[in-house]
Amino acid sequence: MTSPEPKTHSEGVYASLRAELLGGAFLPGSKLRLAGLGTRYGVSLSVVREAMTRLAGEGLVRALPQRGFCVTPLSIEDLLDLTRARVLIETAVLRESISQGGLEWESAVIAAHHTLQGTPYTTREGHLGGAWSEAHHAFHRALLTGAKSPRLESIATELRDCSLLYQHWSIEIAGDVDRDVAAEHRHIADLAVARDAEGAVQALTEHIERTTAALLAYAESQTGQQRAAGIPA
Structure with missing residues (x-):
């Protein structure tokens, strides 16, 4: 046996x-x-x-x-739907965090951002770093913990997990390496801790949609190459 x-x-x-x-x-x-x-x-x-x-x-x-x-295929329909869902849920929970979060929440956001800021974005080979991905997940989760709603946090986390492959593809396949991701996160953290709900929500929305824009551009370029080669899109 x-x-x-x-x-x-x-x-x-x-x-x-x-x-x-x-x-x-x-x-x-x-x-x-x-x-x-x-x-x-x-x-x-x-x-x-x-x-x-x-x-x-x-x-x-x-x-x-x-x-x-x-x-998993790169589905534009799914990407747009996921992006819309993330923006709706994450910004709503962020508003709640800014409104209800106390000093402990502020400290958690600052600490998570400090860790993220000190973690290399990519490896020497140019791939998105695993340690950075973990720190990134922790930072976004910390932003939402002030809402004191485990159900809403769980939904937001699940949606963010669903976007993990798309996030990596924006770097590995779409080549979106010129954006200043560190500045984006710093801007979100500063606005959140300053209790600027409108500013933080806008910054988070732009942050999420930037990844989507890079993948949409990549998909469009692939379609254009197929057309040029005479391959049905």
């Missing part, structure tokens, strides 16, 4: 695939061949499939009936 592979194999494959997906190693919508991945990582198909199932749960890949898995 064949003994099950160590759990560390499954975790390792999952972590490696996740890093590759977020690092732009696979183009949106591309097919992921389980057999090839199993050979590359030296594990069984069941281990690769388990990792894919977890990644599908995070929205990074999509299961294809009877055909395995593919990288």
Whole structure:
């Protein structure tokens, strides 16, 4: 009887695939061949499939009936819908935070921003840094904790998690590397702590929509290249 592979194999494959997906190693919508991945990582198909199932749960890949898995496609319709939902929910919760958050909330925002500011944005290879992504998530979450509404915070966090792949694609695929992300976050934090609700909401909205704009420009360029090559869009 064949003994099950160590759990560390499954975790390792999952972590490696996740890093590759977020690092732009696979183009949106591309097919992921389980057999090839199993050979590359030296594990069984069941281990690769388990990792894919977890990644599908995070929205990074999509299961294809009877055909395995593919990288989540770049859907303009989904991107616009997600962006609208994030702006509506996150700005509403931010208003509540600014209105109700006390000194403890202000301190949490300042501390989270300090950590984010001190964490490198990209790696030496030009990829979005994993530590930065964690600090970024913590900063945006801290902004909303003053609302004292776990349900609203949970909804906002879930929507932000859904946008993770799009955020990475804006750097890895769309090449939106010229924006001053540090200045954007500093502006949001300063306005929030200063209790400037209108200014903070506007800054957060522009921050979210900047990523969307970069991906829309990328999608348009891809469509233009397809047309030039005579490929139906």
